[in-house]
Amino acid sequence: MVRWHVWIKEHEFLGKKGTSQDGFRDLLRASPTPKAVTGRNLSSEDLSKSSLQGRYEISRYAPVCLWEEDFSEVKQAFDDLRNRGIRDFRRHFEKHPEEILSFAGKVKINDVNEYTLELYQAKTKEDLLKGLEIVFSKQSYEVFKEELIALADGKTRFMSEAVNRTLNGEQIHILLSLAVPPGYKESLSRVIVCITDISAKQRKARELERIGEKYRKIFQNAIDAMFVADTETGIIMEANESAGKLLGMSTIQMVGMHFTEFHPKEEREAYRSIFEKHASRGRSLSDNLLVCQRNGRKIPVLFSSSIISLDGRNYIVGMFRRVLSPDHAQRHARAGKSLVTERKVSSHAKERLSGREREVLTLIAGGMSNRQMAEILCISEKTVETHRTRVMNKLNLHKTADLVRYAIASGFVS
Template identity: 30%
Template sequence: MNQLPLVASHIDWRTVFDAMKDPAMILDLEYRIVVANASMEQMAGLAQEQLVGRHCYEVFYGVNEPPEGCPYSLLIRSHTDLPVSLVMECQDKMFSVAVTALHDSEGRGIGTLNVAKEITEQKMVEAILRRSLRVQRMVTHCNQALVRIEDENELLATICQIMVDQGGYRLAWIGYGLDDENSTVLPKASAGYEEGYIDTLKLTWADTERGRGPTGSAIRTGRPVICRDIGLDPNFSIWRAEAQQRDFSASIALPLPLRSGRGALNLYAAESSAFDEQEVHLLKQLADDLAYGISVIRNQESYRHTVRALRDSEKKYRSLIANAYDAIILVDAESGFVLEANAAAERLLGRSQAEIVGMHRNEFCPGVDSELCQKILTCQPQGLHNLPEDMYVVRGEGRLIPVQVSASVVTVGSKKVIQGIFRDIGQKKQAEERLSRAQKMESLGALAGGIAHDFNNILSPILGYAELCLSMVDPSDKLHAFMGEILAATHRAKDLVRQIQTFSRKGEQESHPLLIQTIVKEALKFLRSSLPATIELHVDLDVAGGYVLCDPAQIHQMIMALCTNAYQAMLAKGGDLTVILRRVMVGGEHQVVPGLSPGSYLCLTVQDTGIGIAGHDISRIFEPYFSTKGPGEGTGMGLAVVDGIVRQCGGVVEVESQLGQGTTFRVYLPEIVDKVVPTEEDAVIGLSTGNQHILLVDDEPVVVTTMERMLTTLGYQVTSASDGLAALDIFQSQPDVFALVLTDQTMPRMSGIDLARGVLSLRPGLPVIILSGYEYLNSEDELATSGIKAFLRKPVGLAELARTLTRILTGD
């Protein structure tokens, strides 16, 4: 028999209502509780009588009006009888609330049936699943970024942005621990709701108060640090206020195990439930992957930097080689063949780079240096540098060039290469030779100056007495002619001494009108004695030649240089040396000489029948230090000096030469037309005289005697002294007696300059004349400063002495 009707008759709706495991209650239209089942009483923690009549939102939410999302309100606003279901949070639990409308017998709404099913655990599982999926999705995007991005800063910024966008974190940032004295944590990238938060951190990874937070501890210990409740964690107290202002509830700091350096990945979440075990596990893997990715990027960047540096280094090396002043030649260590050469090597060897590359080292090393070249340009221990060696290399045209070579071994691939650096030391050797010659010349100059001084003292009485005798003898007397010859010879000796002094002093030359025939004759006399018997000298001098404005010592030097070159060109086979002097006209209807203006010139021709000069050398023979002779056979300065002297005189030099037939030099010097030059004999006539008292000072007795005779002949009174101190004593005893002091410069105990200073201190303005056998080296400014009025070179002639004294004493 069916028992269901019987059971149904004994069960009412309240029994069923209370038997429901899910909390349920009936509300009237005013949200008041009409009835609640036992489960609802248990959930609310109140008895039936405490619930009935109270508003549901007052009981469960403690508010005075329905909360946002109230299902009853939704049902009323929907204007439908269909049930409404909604998830709500109440008393820290999650519920799925189903609301069904209740009607009376007439169909009018009288309230609602509200059934709540707790789904807290389900929601938690769903939330965990969603968070896990979110983190996994985030990790996937981060891994894609790790594969794709090659720049470290871009990678860090992208990872932070992905963690915020895909991971749902409120803030993500990455910091590196520095090795400075404060162990500073330097933020490198961030994304999310930061709003200046990172600037307030001022973190360190040292074991200090600011280093014991999550970031500093993670970097220092190498372990993740989780702060599940920022509001309560004591290690977060320094930064708590700033964090809570930005709704940060939990954080995690994950160490980045970098191969070089240290760092941390920092995440902040709004939920305190964040960072469960599974999430932390995924984040740790991500941090490890990020650290590895950073290391890979750094390695790649280091590699790219190394490659760039190598390329730059190679470019710089090639640029340095290409632009190096020294010749650089790379030689295969085993075969000895040239692999590479720079532009300087082309200039040094006189060959193109194409010619040099492929040459054997012995091809540019002369036989005399072949062993040394092989020693330098052969394989040696790696990195060993040869000490510089001096040797010669052969240019393309066969000329030897002195070089200094140093070499080192370098490895190119598997091949050992010798890098030879060749420095042209031709100029250095020339400089050394010039210095050696200059030192020799200086020594010879000092010797020549001393000899000239002594010789001038010897000439002084000869010249003085000859002029005195000439003035006393009747011109018709034979003795007058004899004395004239003595006087002429003395002047030639005087000019010779001046040449020696010019050689020794290296000073300015004095040009004056001169008949060069005499100098040519004297030079050829000197040269004739040195010519071998195989060379015949022919001389043709125009005695009617005019005057030339020049320095006699320079003209003598020029003639000697041209004639020496000529006879040296004929030493091997002998020949004829011809010297011709002619007056010629240039310009107009006469011959044209390049570089000369129309006018009258003296042409000196020096011709030889020697070996001649090659055509390609003709244009260089006047260059300083250029020589076609072998080492030790010439300085290369002779013709350069000749060219300089001729140019100084306003002339030019022409040269013609043919190999095997000889060479001709023509020197054109401008003639001084209508220039009257008085002879010494004429100058003696009509001498200026005086009667003043002169203090004469010289340490050579013969010079004192001669000068006394000359001065008294001119009418002057003379008091003489043998040195400066004696003269100063005489002057101090009677300073107003003397009208002029005539003193030698080089004397024992006191020089002429010092004597001048002494007498001028006693009597300012007194005229003082310096007389010396040396070529005076003091400047005109120094002479003027010392009060010196004039300087006379020994031996001084009577006429020159008379003119100088008259000029100084009378002011004419």
């Protein structure tokens, strides 16, 4: 039967040869003997019986799966191959993969504990043994091959992760550890396998990976230029494709550069001071800045940033949005037949907008949803909606389309 063992050092149950016929009694024979029980002195015979019974119960009802298996026929098959001149077992099994199934059929499962039955949703040991074809899938071949190679090479430990199924078909992620007890290395007639259920851990890892991928896609596909810089060094750690288009270079070229290299030479010290002040205060920042392309062309941008902390280090996440020149803004306003004039927006409305409200207006004009804006600005969706409402009230505009036209006419976006 195809098996997939994963082996964990934290659970090493190494027994010794003895007269007990119960594998789990023998398995725990090496446990320390208590010096006293219930506060009274006991005879050596009483201590022996008490200790043996206690170790047996710990093994039988331990909250971890324990399997006792017999690999003696596997050992004999190893010897037969050696007699045929086989020394490289990895090469042999890769050349003859069909033998892996044959070797799996030589493994005998002598006993399992109660938790094993519970994990695999088996009522009895017999039910579990009959359903091993469900428990171990085709994926088990590769891991079982590695197990065989380890044992053939004389190793007494092996560790791996695997995916099994319960008898009801439920998928479980497991960590198994194999140990050959002292005195059984030559015969392999006793092998102890410990299985730990790590399904919850795997689900959490997958969820974190999914969330990470989600935010990476938002970052990489944002219409605005975005950067991540180390607050201590000022070195650019990440940059998206829009940043490359804005500055006229690839993202690979930008990573590793100092942030001041993106600004005009004559103003770099001023920008360095702004950066250091922002990093020390740890607050969000919004301002109008100039960035410089590789050909020396200066581009006005609306800059906004926030401080984030990852793995004990602080980073600045900055967003640059290109600002149109007044001539371009006027042409776009006429082409779009802007409703700004019809609404008689106050000439001072733009000045009345706060820095955060300008950021929100810019992102709205860029087609961002409330959720996307919340993720970029590191605020809640409710707060985004509050800023949106305030912008509309201050500008006397009541539709998103009107906000977009206003943003274009005012030079916020192209």
